[in-house]
Each structure stands twice: as C-alpha cells, then as structure tokens.
Amino acid sequence: MSLKIKQLKKTMNGNEILKGIDLEIEAGTIYGFVGINGAGKTTTFRHILGIYTPDEGSVTWKENKIERLDATKVGYLPEERGLYPKRTVKQQLFFFGKLHNMTKKEIKTKIDFWLTFFHIQENLNKKISELSKGNQQKIQFIASIIHEPELIILDEPFSGLDPINSNQLKEAILYLKEQGCTVIFSSHQMTNVEEICESICMIKAGKILLEGNLNQIKNNIQKRKIIIQADFERKQLNERFGIESYNEKNDVVSFYTSNNYEAQMIQQYIFQSSVIQRFSIEPMSLNDIFLERAGE
Structure with missing residues (x-):
C-alpha cells in the first residue's frame, strides 16, 4: 500500500x-x-x-x-x-x-x-x-x-x-x-x-x-567527510592527498575526500604520525549533498 x-x-x-x-x-x-x-x-x-x-x-x-x-x-x-x-x-x-x-x-x-x-x-x-x-x-x-x-x-x-x-x-x-x-x-x-x-x-x-x-x-555517494583532532602537519596533508572543502576550527579539521579508499589512506597517515584525540570518516551530510546537487 x-x-x-x-x-x-x-x-x-x-x-x-x-x-x-x-x-x-x-x-x-x-x-x-x-x-x-x-x-x-x-x-x-x-x-x-x-x-x-x-x-x-x-x-x-x-x-x-x-x-x-x-x-x-x-x-x-x-x-x-x-x-x-x-x-x-x-x-x-x-x-x-x-x-x-x-x-x-x-x-x-x-x-x-x-x-x-x-x-x-x-x-x-x-x-x-x-x-x-x-x-x-x-x-x-x-x-x-x-x-x-x-x-x-x-x-x-x-x-x-x-x-x-x-x-x-x-x-x-x-x-x-x-x-x-x-x-x-x-x-x-x-x-x-x-x-x-x-x-x-x-x-x-x-x-x-x-x-x-x-x-x-x-552511502552510494563516494565522497567521504573526515574529521580530525590531532597534532599533525597540515601542509603535508594538502600535498599528499586530494581534499576539498577544508575547514579548521578550534583545532578540529574537517574536509572531504573523493572516496573511501582515499579516506583510509589518510587515516593510516594520521595514525602513523600523530597523537589522536578524534578521527572519524563519515558519509556526506544531506546538507552538503543538497548544496552540491541542488544549490545554485
């Protein structure tokens, strides 16, 4: 029905x-x-x-x-x-x-x-x-x-x-x-x-x-959002990986990467070289999907 x-x-x-x-x-x-x-x-x-x-x-x-x-x-x-x-x-x-x-x-x-x-x-x-x-x-x-x-x-x-x-x-x-x-x-x-x-x-x-x-x-959208709170070299992150929509506020860094494989590579890089307080990989939010697909 x-x-x-x-x-x-x-x-x-x-x-x-x-x-x-x-x-x-x-x-x-x-x-x-x-x-x-x-x-x-x-x-x-x-x-x-x-x-x-x-x-x-x-x-x-x-x-x-x-x-x-x-x-x-x-x-x-x-x-x-x-x-x-x-x-x-x-x-x-x-x-x-x-x-x-x-x-x-x-x-x-x-x-x-x-x-x-x-x-x-x-x-x-x-x-x-x-x-x-x-x-x-x-x-x-x-x-x-x-x-x-x-x-x-x-x-x-x-x-x-x-x-x-x-x-x-x-x-x-x-x-x-x-x-x-x-x-x-x-x-x-x-x-x-x-x-x-x-x-x-x-x-x-x-x-x-x-x-x-x-x-x-x-889940079907390949992009992944990464949120990091850690002591790591920001410049190297930008040089080594393809990231977009980079944002940093109160020591918390967030950005998007093109797919889950790239997200996993970033995770390995961060965990090898940093003291981690927070690290998460998330699907795109509906708000960001909306802005990308339906925004003017």
Missing part, C-alpha cells in the same frame, strides 16, 4: 513546473521533499491533494486514483498559514474539528491530548494573536491532524521555529508515524529531514535529482 506518482507533468502560465515526476512512497513512513524555492515541491503536494489536475501522469493512494482526496483521510499544513487571530485556541480547533464532522467529545479529547503533548494547556482560552509564533505553528499543526488522517502533508512545517519548538514538532511527527500515519513534508532545514526521514526526494526545476532511502543515498 503506497502513494504512487507516475510521470507527473504540469505547465502553468507557460512555465513547465513539473517535468515527469516518478516516485513511490510507502504507507506508514516519513518522507521528505527537499529543494530550493520554486523547485516544484508545493506543486507536487497540490497534485497529491487533488487541488491541481496533472497535464500528464497520475497520482494514486492505496491503488485509488486521486481526483479530490477524501478530506477525512488527509491532513494538510500549507506553507501559507491560515489562523483566525481573534479566535481563541479552543474556538479555532473546534472550528476545524467540526469541518471534519467530529463530535464535540471527539474534538475535546483531541484538543486535550495535543495541547498536553506540546505542553501548552494554559493557552486553551487565549486568542491566537496572543500566542508566540512557535505556539501558533503548533495550533496550525493540531488543526491539520485533529481528525486523525492517514496521509499527512506538511509544507515547510519547521519554518521560523526555534530548536526547542522544532524538536517538539519532530516528536509529534514521529508519534504520528507510530500510529500508522504516512507523513510527507518539505523543508529547507536539512538537519530536520536527516533526523526523521527514512526516504527523500531531492527536486530541482521540476525534475528529481535524487530519490530513495536516505541512508542508501548517502
């Missing part, structure tokens, strides 16, 4: 926005879309939701073609937030619950659960305008999932959040996965994607650059 997108194409105002998107997202997973602004992430989401009709291709959820997806099965957090500032948190969430035909008891149960989850029970009767930006974001998130959807799409959910609020939102997403939900989200913050996504799609100018299991993607 999965979400399948086959050869999805879309042209708007004479611009080809999507140029044959092809991917499959397994149900019950957390999946990340990454790309610069205008890459086609939101347009893809709107096709999944049935808001847009494709020029070519198809989108199916659990073998059913999406025309206008049943609102009881999907939760959507748009990038452009839409809360009513003069309403209280309670009024706002009851409004969204009623839109999904939930009973008052069901709505109250969910409100109590999620406000407790985010440690913001004291905000129940506050107006939206009185909340911090982070807490407004949490209310918007609760509104999008209050009806227990099986497919959840979050467009830039971490935008503008500080580290504490980002961590709480990540915990909420992981909780939803445990409940069997499929969560798809976009983000410019690669650390958040790297921490909780099993698979990703990296998109640029309407085309997929990389797609699949995140760990496999990282």
